[in-house]
Amino acid sequence: MTREDGDLAWVPDNEGAVEGAEHSIVDSGSREGPPISRMLVLWCPDWPVVAAAATAGVPAHLPAAVFAGNRVVACSAVARSNGVRRGMRRREAQARCPDVEVFAEDPGRDARLFEPVAAAVEELIVGVEVVRPGVVAVPISGASAYFGGEDRLVELLADRVASATGAECQVGVADGMFAATLAAHRSVLVARGAGGAFLAPLSVTELDQPGTERGELVDLLRRLGIRTLGAFAALPERDVVSRFGSAGLLAHRLARGRDERPPQRRRPPPELAVTTTFDPVLDRIDAAAFMAKTLAGRFHEGLATRGLACTRLGIHATTENGEELSRIWRCAGPLTPEGIADRVRWQFEGWLRKGDGIRPTSGVAELRLEPEETVEGHSLQLGLWQGGGEGEHTPESERAGRALVHVQGLLGPDSVFTAVPDGGSGPAQRVRMVPWGDPRTTEGREAAPWPERLPGLSPATIFDEIIPVIVADENGEQVSVTDRCVLTGAPRSVAIDGGGARDVLGWAGPWRVLAKWWAPEGAATCARLQVVLSGANPIALLLNWQEKRSPLWTVEGMYD
CATH class of the missing domain: 3.40.1170.60 (MutS, DNA mismatch repair protein, domain I)
Structure with missing residues (x-):
């Protein structure tokens, strides 16, 4: 049972617990291990x-x-x-x-617009940690006493964020980060020691929070008939480890209302921090993005040499005019060099793109990265040849990588792109250009079944500009496509962009594509046609026809 205090639901110590085994989880969970830090999480939905x-x-x-x-x-x-x-x-x-x-x-974009929200929270409470854009966490053991209780603090915080940024937010308080996050999703204040009772009836799918990558574990638990966090918490820890491994053990701790990792009693040594200065000062986002990659590599390498990885990253900057900027990012798992670089870039966007009177008055002259929390980094250690896969780190690829980085240094981070296979029905959609250094993930989209995909190989050249053509039959009439995707006549000649007509040596198609079928008023029927044209150098083209368009036919691509 819960009772309502204003807009927030309050879960007392002796309420919300259930009988039998689940009740024992609450009792045992409240006594085992060191005390859990009291956390407040502010969540901006969607x-x-x-x-x-x-x-x-x-x-x-x-x-x-x-x-x-x-x-x-x-x-x-x-x-x-x-x-x-x-x-x-x-x-x-x-x-x-x-x-x-x-x-x-x-x-x-998400991080840049979220920076004012994090700053509004920091005006009221110190020690703010950005979990991801849209979620901030802060320990409140001292702040709650200063403001006269947790409920009063929550009210003040929600009013401060709404008045300063206009953003809608929900606040939750509980023991530990995981329980506090779920409490924020429900605008609940969970009493100290009642975290297990609060979590027990919730679905086991709550373990799969963004950035945790527990989807496979959750799916396995559901197939085994474990539907709630309480049912998962009731399993003996030894059995969980033997069946689900270390990932299952961490999730089991969360389901029992414990922290994912035991509290860290020792602060990482200061020599693990990385500091760099800029002359001239750093005041452009693209320059900050390029710098972040180099600095993140140095920072991660320093931790890796000690067998460590960072889970809470402190980003501290000093401007040319002496202004000090600081933000802490919390991550569910150990940060990779790419993850560190992303957070530095996001934070710079938040700092440098604020409005007038809010953003720094000058560029950043010094930047320092500090590991606020570290864990053993065995899972991130690379093999003997430092490769993540076969052929990824050959001498040739390393030389090419250095050359691309050199070009980026001369022309900027958005000057070098590489092609990544992607999914789509059209040839232009099947390749995605990714800036060098960004993750080249495909997510399996290129292998997905695309019903309107062009059969065979795609054209080697795709044209960005519109090149009109006229496709004519043997009588000189322009060929069109019927509602049944049938040509009104056999193609005999093609005139490209007002030039002379060339005979058609062969053709294939048409293949129909229905664009915006979900919106009848904006739907358009398209078709593709392959033709081989005569001449001293015969060419093969992919033509695109679209009803209600002038011209009807355009050149979409050319085959080698």
Whole structure:
């Protein structure tokens, strides 16, 4: 049972517990191990959507969703009311909600707009840690006593964030980071020692929080019939380790209301910190992104030589005018060099893109990275040849990598791109350009079944500009495509961009593509046709036809 105090639900020590085995979990969990730190978590619901809509100027009452890898990673409450859900494919989401605003995932944008929220929290409480854009955590053992209790602190904090940024937020308090996060999702204040009782009835899927990568473990638990956190916590620890390994042990600690890792009693030595100065000062985001990669590599290498990895990263900067900026980022797992560089870049975007009167008055002259918390880094150690896979670190690839980095240093971080296979029905959609140094992940999209995919090989050259053509039959009439995807006549000649006509030596198709089928008023029927044209040097082209367009035919690509 819970009772309501204003907008917050309060879970007392002796309420919310259940009988039998689950009740014993609460008792044993409250006595075992060292005391757990009291944590407050402030959560801004659907933050990626909020940030994307604010950047694009889209009103909050319109349905919106953020997509990554053609799947929904976040959606607004209005979109959810229309059936859109996380993990849903884009086509299905747009079929359920044709008016949904589509945004691409952009962690830098999310972090930049979230910095004022973290700053508003820090005005009231010290020790703020950014878990990810949209979530901040802070220990409140001292702050709650200063402000006259946790409930009073929560009210003041919510008012401060709303008045300073206008962002909607929910606050939760509990023992430990995991329980406090789930409490924030429900606007609950969980009494000290009642974390196990609060977690017990919740679904085991709550273990799969963003950035934890526990999806496979959760799926296995559900297939074994373990549906709640209480049922998982009731399993003996020895059995959990033998069946699920170290990852299962960490999740089991969370389900019992404990911290993922025991409290760290010793602060990492100061020599693990990395400091660099800039002359001239750093005042551009692209320069900060390039610098972050180099600095993150040095920082991670220093930890790796001691067999350590960072889980809480302190980013401290000093401007040319002596202003001191500081932020701590907390991560569920050990940070990789790419993860460190991303957080440094996100933080610089938050600092350097604030509004006038809020952003620093000068560029950054000194930057220091400090490991606020470290763990054993055995799982991150590389093999003898420092390679993550076969052929990834050959001498040739290393030389090429150094050359690309040198070009980036001369022209900027967004000057060098490499192609990554991607998914899509059109040839232009099947390749994605990624800046050098960013993760080259494909997420398996290139191998997914695309019903309207062009058969055979894709064209070697894809044209960005529109090149109109006229496809004519033997009578000189322009060829079109019927509703049944049949040509109105056999192609006999093709005139490219007003030039002379060339005879068609062979052709194949057409293949139909229905664009925006989920929105009848905006739907358009397209078709693709392959042709081989005569001449001194015969050429093979991929043509694109679209109804209600002038010209009807354009050149989409050319084969070698």
